[in-house]
Amino acid sequence: MKKRLLILEDGTVFTGTAFGSERASQGEVVFTTGMTGYQETISDPSFYGQIVTLTYPLIGNYGINRDDFESISPAIRGFVVRELAKTPSNFRCDLTVDEYLTSKDIPGIEGIDTRKLTRIIRSKGSVKAILTAADEEVNVDEIVAKLQVTPEITHHVREVSPKAAYPSPGRGKRVVLIDYGMKHGILRELNKRDCDVLVVPYNTSAEEILAWLPDGIMLSNGPGNPEDVAESVETVRNLIGKVPMFGICLGHQIFSLACGARSYKLPFGHRGGNHPVKDLRTGRTDLTSQNHGYAIDIDSLKDTDLEITHIALNDGTCEGVRHKKYPVFTVQYHPEASPGPEDSNHLFDEFIEMMEVEAGKGKQHA
Numbered sequence: 001m002k003k004r005l006l007i008l009e010d011g012t013v014f015t016g017t018a019f020g021s022e023r024a025s026q027g028e029v030v031f032t033t034g035m036t037g038y039q040e041t042i043s044d045p046s047f048y049g050q051i052v053t054l055t056y057p058l059i060g061n062y063g064i065n066r067d068d069f070e071s072i073s074p075a076i077r078g079f080v081v082r083e084l085a086k087t088p089s090n091f092r093c094d095l096t097v098d099e100y101l102t103s104k105d106i107p108g109i110e111g112i113d114t115r116k117l118t119r120i121i122r123s124k125g126s127v128k129a130i131l132t133a134a135d136e137e138v139n140v141d142e143i144v145a146k147l148q149v150t151p152e153i154t155h156h157v158r159e160v161s162p163k164a165a166y167p168s169p170g171r172g173k174r175v176v177l178i179d180y181g182m183k184h185g186i187l188r189e190l191n192k193r194d195c196d197v198l199v200v201p202y203n204t205s206a207e208e209i210l211a212w213l214p215d216g217i218m219l220s221n222g223p224g225n226p227e228d229v230a231e232s233v234e235t236v237r238n239l240i241g242k243v244p245m246f247g248i249c250l251g252h253q254i255f256s257l258a259c260g261a262r263s264y265k266l267p268f269g270h271r272g273g274n275h276p277v278k279d280l281r282t283g284r285t286d287l288t289s290q291n292h293g294y295a296i297d298i299d300s301l302k303d304t305d306l307e308i309t310h311i312a313l314n315d316g317t318c319e320g321v322r323h324k325k326y327p328v329f330t331v332q333y334h335p336e337a338s339p340g341p342e343d344s345n346h347l348f349d350e351f352i353e354m355m356e357v358e359a360g361k362g363k364q365h366a
């Protein structure tokens with residue numbers, strides 16, 4: 001069993017056991033609180049550039065299967081667990097987490113105090129860290145000094161958005177899905193409703209999108225700071241009022257910025273499967289799946305045509321908006337679940353309904 005170190009920029013060193021790839025890796029450490037769904041978490045492209053720690057203490061007990069991936073290649077920089085199950089047991093299990101991460105060249109560490117690590121992230125906020133082998137040559141002071149001056153990575157979306165458009169056909173509503181680093185759950189939900197989907201790269205122009213004559217546009221989740229993707233904000237600005245839109249997570253942030261709102265970085269983000277969110281119009285609270293480090297500033301909505309529709313009950317932050325004039329709504333959380341609760345799955349039905357209503361209006365005009 002090889003020893004591995006997780007060294008934080010504040011100088012804290014955790015010593016644990018290595019699994020997965022043997023290489024060293026650097027990233028922002030974040031924690032997620034889901035008790036299940038680690039396979040979806042590992043393969044969620046919104047974690048690009050991050051070392052992910054799971055607060056649930058035993059991970060890997062049902063292995064990795066063929067069905068639950070949210071993308072083809074995981075984008076995480078490292079995986080941190082208290083205890084990794086060595087002998088998973090499940091009828092769908094194909095590989096162990098160790099085998100899978102080794103095949104994808106992602107390093108992991110187990111056997112560290114993940115509660116202590118989580119507390120550090122909670123009190124310090126975003127923390128840069130490095131995963132490296134515990135050999136004699138390691139100079140912790142040098143690594144810490146290097147970490148402290150390493151700038152945050154920018155423009156994550158470019159790394160995970162597809163290079164070309166591809167179809168996912170259906171007989172229903174025609175939807176252009178802008179893929180900023182999409183979880184496949186979003187595409188699955190649209191396909192389940194028989195949508196005729198065209199998935200397009202983040203930098204596809206508004207003209208190209210509209211040339212496909214979509215009934216609706218879906219703005220996906222994705223990694224990083226929404227302010228880094230100014231060109232996508234500009235594209236969305238040019239689409240507002242032309243076609244119904246539904247946005248999720250980064251899609252929600254990009255749409256809000258396009259309407260003139262501002263975003264900011266949360267102290268330690270929302271990541272997990274039990275975040276209560278209140279729908280301000282119905283008073284209903286859904287338990288939601290979340291994975292975001294940024295949020296839309298509620299005060300900044302005053303100067304826009306947006307109305308806040310959802311708030312996080314844990315900290316009162318913005319969880320959803322709706323355009324006052326045009327058929328567009330967006331949420332900060334994940335109605336596609338995968339992983340997590342499916343309470344808000346109905347939002348995909350609302351999107352279909354919204355497209356039907358708009359298509360009906362078009363017919364009346366014709």
Ligand SMILES: NC(=O)CC[C@H](N)C(=O)O
Pocket residue numbers: 046220221222223224225226248249250251291292293294295
């Ligand atoms: N899952 C997402 O789309 C996350 C959005 C954005 N990258 C954030 O961290 O806030």
